[in-house]
Amino acid sequence: MKLLHIDSSALGEYSVSRQLSADIVAELKHQTPDVEISYLDLAAQPLAHWTPAVADASGAEAAQGNALVEEFLAADVVVIGAPMYNFGISSQLKAWIDRIAVAGKTFRYTENGVEGLAKGKQVIIASSRGGVYVEGPFAAFDHQETYLRAVLGFIGVTDLTFVRAEGVAISPENKEQALKSAQSSILSVITKLAKAA
Template identity: 70%
Template sequence: MKLLHIDSSALGGYSVSRQLTADIVAELQRNTAAASVQYHDLAAKPLPHWTPVADASDPVVVLGNQMLEEFLAADVVVIGAPMYNFGIPSQLKAWIDRIAVAGKTFRYGANGPEGLAGGKRVIIASSRGGMYASGPAAVMDFQESYLRTVFGFIGITNVEFVRAEGLNMGDEPKALALQSAQAAIGSLIAPEAKAA
């Protein structure tokens, strides 16, 4: 199994999404005989934002192609996606712009768009300061809805969320959120173990 691990939080050691992705990867490795992991910290080494550069030898184009090839080769993708201002961090959006590529991960046909990157499992560690999964603030959640949409657009229907929300609402809600997220991670099973 090839596993691609992406972190995007700018909070470093204080990041809940980073803690969760590390725990998710460790859990998957425990359940998988042979898991190779490719890791990218998009906050420490941010990708330049996408521009229509035509020169194939341009270092930015080469880096973007590398990101795309790693994504295409991965069986499982684990992504740390904190909510920033109701959406995702711009550094994560820059990575998505490198993997949502016409002719590679999607194409337009007679019946409209068709995803080409199916067959992968995507697990997203979603961290939020408030409560957005339900209730009045749910209409402001452009983080998870966007991620489901973009991965669905490129053909990935197996998208799972490990969610920790209410992190900035006090010590008790934060502790409960982390406990709930850890329980969700504990229930993750590698695809090979599911098939056994």
């Protein structure tokens, strides 16, 4: 099994999404010791934002983009640490998505509409939010998880799971409870995945 582990939070050791993504990967490694892990830290080594020059078929940037697409396609499991920043995802994670959402590689247009080509992989999102967005008055402000569902679905990912800690900025007690809730769901998510592998 090949696993691609991605972190995108700029908060370093204070990051909730990094803590959760590390816990997910550790549990997966515990249950499937032969897993091969590749790691990308998009905050420590940020990608340039997509431009036509970056997408040019010649040069190092294009080669890097091709390598990122191939790494994503080769992975059986992708674990993404995705914090909510200003109701959306981090710009670092968006830059990576712009590299992997490539017509002819991860999706294609057909007479019957768009067909996602990145099928057959499990994606687990370690989602962290300062407030509460899964329900209540701010649910309409969620452009983080809704965007990730849309763009990953567009490229063919149908097996998508969120491990969520939200309300972590409300109070220390809320943060502790949110982390406990998220960490308790990790075991069941990974056990299900390991059985299917």
